[in-house]
Amino acid sequence: MERMSFLDAEFLAIEDHLAHMHIAGCNIFEGPAPAYDDVLGAVRSALPNLRRYRQRVKDVPLGLGRPVWVDDPHFNLEYHLRHTALPAPGADSDLRALVGRLMSQPLDRQRPLWELWVVEGLEGGRWALMTKVHHCMVDGVSGADLAYAILETERGAGPAIGVSEDDWRPSADPAGLALVLDAWAGLVGDSLRVARKIPGTLIHPSRFVAGVRRLADGLAMVGRVEGGGGTHDSSIDGSIGPHRRYDWCTVALDDLKAVKDALGGTVNDVVLAAITRGFRELLLSRGELADGLELRSLVPVSMRPRDEHGGAGNRVSALFVRLPVTVEDPAERLAGLRRQMDEMKESEGAEAGDLVTNAGDFAPPFLMRLATQSVLRIMNRGRVRPFDTVTTNVPGPQIPLYSLGREMIEWLPFVPIAQGMRIGVAILSYNGKVTFGVTGDYDTTPDIAVLVHGIEEGLRELQKLAGQAPQGVAPTG
Amino acid sequence: MERMSFLDAEFLAIEDHLAHMHIAGCNIFEGPAPAYDDVLGAVRSALPNLRRYRQRVKDVPLGLGRPVWVDDPHFNLEYHLRHTALPAPGADSDLRALVGRLMSQPLDRQRPLWELWVVEGLEGGRWALMTKVHHCMVDGVSGADLAYAILETERGAGPAIGVSEDDWRPSADPAGLALVLDAWAGLVGDSLRVARKIPGTLIHPSRFVAGVRRLADGLAMVGRVEGGGGTHDSSIDGSIGPHRRYDWCTVALDDLKAVKDALGGTVNDVVLAAITRGFRELLLSRGELADGLELRSLVPVSMRPRDEHGGAGNRVSALFVRLPVTVEDPAERLAGLRRQMDEMKESEGAEAGDLVTNAGDFAPPFLMRLATQSVLRIMNRGRVRPFDTVTTNVPGPQIPLYSLGREMIEWLPFVPIAQGMRIGVAILSYNGKVTFGVTGDYDTTPDIAVLVHGIEEGLRELQKLAGQAPQGVAPTG
Known part of the structure; x- marks a missing residue:
């Protein structure tokens, strides 16, 4: 047990x-x-x-x-x-x-x-x-x-099919007194752990738990800086139902890098600029692009504290990013995001990593989980929800993976949404491609394709600005 | 509203x-x-x-x-x-x-x-x-x-595709005071209707409601005759989970009729004999076929009261049928069921219709619903559940039906199960075929195919007994 x-x-x-x-x-x-x-x-x-x-x-x-x-x-x-x-x-x-x-x-x-x-x-x-x-x-x-x-790094490594049944036998189901007694012990343990949740304290033994808690702590900190709360006049945030929509588009990682090389900033900045354009298009088509409107996105990022050198490993934390949806000029939009990210790195005393290209110590699915968990936790507990959407940006392996001898050609990421947040975007890179997976609430996001199209357009206009023609992967989805 | x-x-x-x-x-x-x-x-x-x-x-x-x-x-x-x-x-x-x-x-x-x-x-x-x-x-x-x-009686009658949107506009959602006030009026109405639920009293205006209530009344009556209650030592009844299994087999209606013509009884008797053989096989394979074991099935049937002549329409009621699963000889099994049905018709003062062939005034899906509803209602309300399974036997149209220009070649019936009843069988005839649809609880009926195979075998042995070779439709599923 x-x-x-x-x-x-x-x-x-x-x-x-x-x-x-x-x-x-x-x-x-x-x-x-x-x-x-x-x-x-x-x-x-x-x-x-x-x-x-x-x-x-x-x-x-x-x-x-x-x-x-x-x-x-x-x-x-x-x-x-x-x-x-x-x-x-x-x-x-x-x-x-x-x-x-x-x-x-x-x-x-x-x-x-x-x-x-x-x-x-x-x-x-x-x-x-x-x-x-x-x-x-x-x-x-x-x-x-x-x-x-069940994924392999080599084609035809072959699944271990036909392996005889392992000797797993279910352990007996604990019941009654044992559970209750153990429960009391558990309560004591919980209290101790809760006491240790003070920001800045690292919890052992699990680095996973530590990472997630740091993310929540980081958020709280940034939330204080931003002033938190606030009301919005857009239909991007609000109540949700139980049903979901999903859509996605895929671009070449090299295209993102070429834009970054020509215009400056990080791949992360380019990704955020494309997403901002997506939300702009959605708000425009809904007739809601009011002057001064900004969407605030939670962006879990990799943070490397300045006082840590060497192999201390990545930390996951979270930033609020204001998506400048009212800015029409793509260069200005990108510059605004870049400035914001730079400022945040400065004020937070940490370096926000460029997650699309710098794979950290965490396996990508795990990173995605950390981000997702933290977001859900915050969304479902806080009374004031200080952001409108979430953007999880996670690096995946840049080599082909296989299963049962077949190459995996696309990896579509999914991010859950929660009460108060109707749309979320997950970004995952895999083997030279970057996929934007969008989750929407079924009833309030029937026009999810408008957002996805806007992301593709946002990238195209940046490429044009950088004097580039799209390479490799044609946008799909 | x-x-x-x-x-x-x-x-x-x-x-x-x-x-x-x-x-x-x-x-x-x-x-x-x-x-x-x-x-x-x-x-x-x-x-x-x-x-x-x-x-x-x-x-x-x-x-x-x-x-x-x-x-x-x-x-x-x-x-x-x-x-x-x-x-x-x-x-x-x-x-x-x-x-x-x-x-x-x-x-x-x-x-x-x-x-x-x-x-x-x-x-x-x-x-x-x-x-x-x-x-x-x-x-x-x-x-x-x-x-x-969206079903038609003629191929290529064609769906009304392209019909312009109808002018349906949702009515305003009633709220607050209006609902509450109306609720009080509703309560009074309910009480009156409950008072009228005394057996023998026909409720108006809806014949549907009358039919369903009669079924419940009929069951109560038969239950009294049978003594109700009782415990069982088989795994056929017991608690269920939320997940379902489904399986089916199909036979030619003519095969059932040929057996009836050769051996006597009704098509309904033949159907019940085949199902009995199915349960026998299931119990045998589970090592539970104890001496004296009987399964009791609820069988909703069409009843025509003796004092009603002419066009008063069918009545739906319900019988308990004891399925003689321990009887090895197929002829004896059929004879036992036939005797039982005859006795019940006698004692109930009504003629239990042969639903497979005698389509009544009700449309088949509606008949299926009546049966289903009554069963669920009884299963979920009563503390004593006086039966182990349910067998709904419903006549369907004996002409081909079409949708969007395609002929419907099979119609698989589904009967819900409820707490206390892990397996149910629905029988539906359509255009010369009779389909047995079996619903099982996922966890406790992994061997649903054994039951279905037993039903097929049960019919085959009756055909053999009747000196018949199977015609028309080969058993499928």
């Missing part, structure tokens, strides 16, 4: 029918699609290294402590690994609808909190793996992510 | 995360699949006749009365009409998994309570329409069912 961490228990507790606390992603592979049984075999052979994936959450009686993780005696891999297809010809629009639908469904609390979907029939013979994992599984999963477990 | 009927409100109230109160069906058509936009057009042009499909449920403040139906100002047809596909080659096993998954998801209470799924990629170029409609919509929908609205 293992008690859930304080933080994970919190993610479980704040989930309701509107805010889904699952992390997701969509990995698109070249064809042909593998047989379902082959994927089943690959996942089955990865399971022995993924303890949490066969455990479920068990509440402690009378709410006397944090929930515990127990082996699921009814674990059934075929429940979790699902098989579906897009209707012919497998258009991106159908993939968008599918991602949106799958993200709108909560995970079953009575089972291990994950689903993996094999999606066949994408145009051009492609197929996809969609992952859906509850936030509260992060601590136990560590770096050994499910998606990672 | 329209108040929900007493009965419908009850169906809404008893729904929880384990018992889903939606009615479903899967209509399989010959290929090629129509374009999604064509289906969209067909449904859109049917909507003006389906008022409820653009209305949502609104609760009355402080629980002061039954909920009301209000127009959904955010109605979005594309949310409700969904598009998906089976992974290639579109095996029945994948369709089974899809039906099970879709049935496991509750409908969103904030929206009109229905979904229609266009499923492409079934083997042989076939496609399907899956309907999912909440029980509480029945009264308002009347005979004009959504599936019916």
Whole structure:
């Protein structure tokens, strides 16, 4: 029996029918699609290294402590690994609808909190793996992510199909007195840990927990600087429903770098400028681009404190960035963002890393989780929500990855939204491509494509400004 | 503004995360699949006749009365009409998994309570329409069912695609005082209606409500005769989870009739004998076929009271049937069921109709709903659950039906299960075929295929007994 961490228990507790606390992603592979049984075999052979994936959450009686993780005696891999297809010809629009639908469904609390979907029939013979994992599984999963477990760095390394059943047998379900007694011990532990949550104090032993807490602390600090709160007159923020929309576009990392080289700033600045243009287009089309309107985005970034040299590792923190949506001139827009980022680096006494290109010590999915978790935590707890949207910008591997002998050709990132925030943008780089994944609330963001188109346009106008013609990857989605 | 009927409100109230109160069906058509936009057009042009499909449920403040139906100002047809596909080659096993998954998801209470799924990629170029409609919509929908609205009796009658938008505008949402005042009036009405629920009293104005209440009354009566209650030692009944499995098989109606002609009894008796053999096989494979074990099935049937002559219409009522699962000899099994049915007809003073062949005044989907509703109502309210399973046997049209110019080649019926009942069987005849659709609880019925195979075997052995070789339709599924 293992008690859930304080933080994970919190993610479980704040989930309701509107805010889904699952992390997701969509990995698109070249064809042909593998047989379902082959994927089943690959996942089955990865399971022995993924303890949490066969455990479920068990509440402690009378709410006397944090929930515990127990082996699921009814674990059934075929429940979790699902098989579906897009209707012919497998258009991106159908993939968008599918991602949106799958993200709108909560995970079953009575089972291990994950689903993996094999999606066949994408145009051009492609197929996809969609992952859906509850936030509260992060601590136990560590770096050994499910998606990672069946990804390889070499084509044809081949899945360990046909490996005989491992000798996993579910442990007995703890019940009654043992749980209650342990709960009291847990409470004491919790109090100590809460006391240690004072900003600046690093919590051990888990660097994960430390990272997340630092992000929350960082946010609080920046929030004070900015003055927090404030009301807005745009429809970008507001209440949400349980259903989601999803859309994305992909650009070449080299295109972003060429713009940066010609116009100055970081790739991060260029990305933010493109997103700003996207929101500008959305607000324009909704007739809401009032004078002086600014959108504030939370941007989790990698911070390297000045007093730390060498291998102390990256820190994750968060910045508020004001997206200058009313600025019409693309050069001015980029310059404004660059100035803002530079100022923030100055005032925060830290160097905001350029996450798109500088992969840190964290595995990308984990970084995405840190960002996501922190955002959800803040959105769901604070009464004053000091930002309108979120922009998670995460570096991925710049080499091709494979699964079951097929190359992964796109990696679509997903960021959850939460009450008060109707749109979020996740940015992920992978093997020379950068993908912008946009999550929208279903009812209030029917025009999600306008935003995505605006991001593409924003990049095109910057390339034009830099005297560049687009290379490599044509915008898609 | 329209108040929900007493009965419908009850169906809404008893729904929880384990018992889903939606009615479903899967209509399989010959290929090629129509374009999604064509289906969209067909449904859109049917909507003006389906008022409820653009209305949502609104609760009355402080629980002061039954909920009301209000127009959904955010109605979005594309949310409700969904598009998906089976992974290639579109095996029945994948369709089974899809039906099970879709049935496991509750409908969103904030929206009109229905979904229609266009499923492409079934083997042989076939496609399907899956309907999912909440029980509480029945009264308002009347005979004009959504599936019916886009089915035609002639090929190529053609959907009314391209019909211009109807002039539907959502009515204003009632709120506050008006709701509360109306609620009090509603309460008075409810009391009167409850008072009238005494057995034998026919309720007006709705024959639907009358039918359903009669079914409940009928059950109560038979239950008294049977002695009710009792414990069982089989795993057929017991608690359920939120997830479902689905499986089916199809036989030729003529085969059933030939067996009946050779061995006596009704088609209904033959159907029950086949199902009994199915449960026998399931219990055998689970090692639970103890001496003296009997399963009791609720069987909603058409009853024509003796004192009514002529066109008074069918009545729906319910019988308990003891399925003689321990009897090994097929002839003896059939004879036992026949004797039982004959006795019941005698003791109830009514003629239990042979529903497979005698289509009554009700449209088949409606009959299915009546049966389903009654079963759920009884299962979820009674403390003593006097039966182990349910067998709904409903006649469908014996002519081919079409949609968007494609012939419907199979009609798979679905019956919900409820707390205490892990397996249910729905039987539906359509155009010379009879389909047995089996619903099982996901966790406790992993061997649903054993039951389905047993039903097929049960029919085969009866045919052999009758000196018949199978005709027409080979068993599928």
